[in-house]
Amino acid sequence: MKDSLNIAIAGATGYVGLELIKILLKHPKANIIYLCARRSLGRSITMFDKKIKKKNLPKISDIKKINWNKVNVLFTSLPNGEAQKIANRIPSNIKLIDLSADFRLNDHRIYKKWYKKDHNCKKFINKSIYAITEFSRNKLNNHRIIACPGCYPTSAQIPLIPLVEKRMINVNNIIIDSKSGYSGAGRNFKKKFLFKNLFDSVSAYGIGSHRHMAEIDQELSKASKRKINVFFTPHILPMFRGILSTIYLETIGKNNAKKIYKFLKQYHKNNFFVKIAKFNTPIGTGDVMNTNYCKLSICKDRKKNKVIIISAIDNLIKGASGQAVQNMNVAYHLNETLGLQ
Numbered sequence: 001m002k003d004s005l006n007i008a009i010a011g012a013t014g015y016v017g018l019e020l021i022k023i024l025l026k027h028p029k030a031n032i033i034y035l036c037a038r039r040s041l042g043r044s045i046t047m048f049d050k051k052i053k054k055k056n057l058p059k060i061s062d063i064k065k066i067n068w069n070k071v072n073v074l075f076t077s078l079p080n081g082e083a084q085k086i087a088n089r090i091p092s093n094i095k096l097i098d099l100s101a102d103f104r105l106n107d108h109r110i111y112k113k114w115y116k117k118d119h120n121c122k123k124f125i126n127k128s129i130y131a132i133t134e135f136s137r138n139k140l141n142n143h144r145i146i147a148c149p150g151c152y153p154t155s156a157q158i159p160l161i162p163l164v165e166k167r168m169i170n171v172n173n174i175i176i177d178s179k180s181g182y183s184g185a186g187r188n189f190k191k192k193f194l195f196k197n198l199f200d201s202v203s204a205y206g207i208g209s210h211r212h213m214a215e216i217d218q219e220l221s222k223a224s225k226r227k228i229n230v231f232f233t234p235h236i237l238p239m240f241r242g243i244l245s246t247i248y249l250e251t252i253g254k255n256n257a258k259k260i261y262k263f264l265k266q267y268h269k270n271n272f273f274v275k276i277a278k279f280n281t282p283i284g285t286g287d288v289m290n291t292n293y294c295k296l297s298i299c300k301d302r303k304k305n306k307v308i309i310i311s312a313i314d315n316l317i318k319g320a321s322g323q324a325v326q327n328m329n330v331a332y333h334l335n336e337t338l339g340l341q
Ligand SMILES: NC(=O)c1ccc[n+]([C@@H]2O[C@H](COP(=O)([O-])OP(=O)(O)OC[C@H]3O[C@@H](n4cnc5c(N)ncnc54)[C@H](OP(=O)(O)O)[C@@H]3O)[C@@H](O)[C@H]2O)c1
Pocket: 010, 011, 012, 013, 014, 015, 016, 017, 036, 037, 038, 039, 040, 076, 077, 078, 079, 080, 082, 099, 100, 101, 149, 150, 151, 183, 184, 185, 186, 187, 188, 315, 316, 319, 320
């Protein structure tokens, strides 16, 4: 393909990697040339997902075998800690789009606090950008490494960043109650939730300590220029995919739920992948399943100064692969929606 981007995916056989492949196969400017994993080397990727039909995709290979001269973009959908090692090894002209937490935190000390290990690639932290596309369009092509946000933080920040920037809410009392399908924990979800009856129970986890709090706090604090610590509790549900975050807020000044609805509708009016439901409408993950949309519903409470925002995304797409491709499109000055409609 002329003028197309040559793409390598590390972690191609994982839940996120497989979604990336499906999106990039629909992308007119993307040419997948490497699919990498640790196991199943030499096998066809179609054995991991029957929906991937294309015959001439590369076989699964070891990342060590990549000829970097051929690659423009490397997506890393690997466990935390792995992209840091790779960033040190690849030529500097390759755009690294990372879906793990490796480059999300701006301070290596904060990284160590939350991830319990030293950052392996400190020198690249300031060459990376934490990018929810909707808030980062103008800065994306200046950075060699694009850190795609976590799935829960994406669902929470799309409504919250504009509100804290505009100082419409009490930042000391932001409550984010999130529910996710089990694909959020990756292929090995059963090991990660060993003692939970995953298929017949809704379970809270990471209570008061989930790592995604670090990036939500970081980004909301940056946007509001004040220190913010949110309440955040994730739950895992007996369904495969989707995130629904219910966010409880207290307005300040003369703001109320209707004003917040009007403001967010106006703020996101040119953001193709953000949809705002009619005021006070119930929504669910089914509304955004298999899409790159984030759907928001702004709802009123009995009390005038309280507002409830519901945010729905598909964790594997807007919360991961879709957002990563959206970031790539913007970084390369392509139409933001390529591959994603
Ligand atoms: N799942 C989500 O909803 C979601 C959303 C946003 C971000 N993320 C992040 O995206 C990344 C991938 O998530 P996932 O859900 O796709 O995970 P996953 O299903 O567990 O897949 C992990 C992939 O990485 C490969 N891999 C594992 N360990 C490796 C190692 N040490 N070196 C090289 N390759 C290795 C695996 O291949 P082998 O099996 O061959 O080892 C597999 O292809 C994670 O950092 C996750 O936190 C996930």
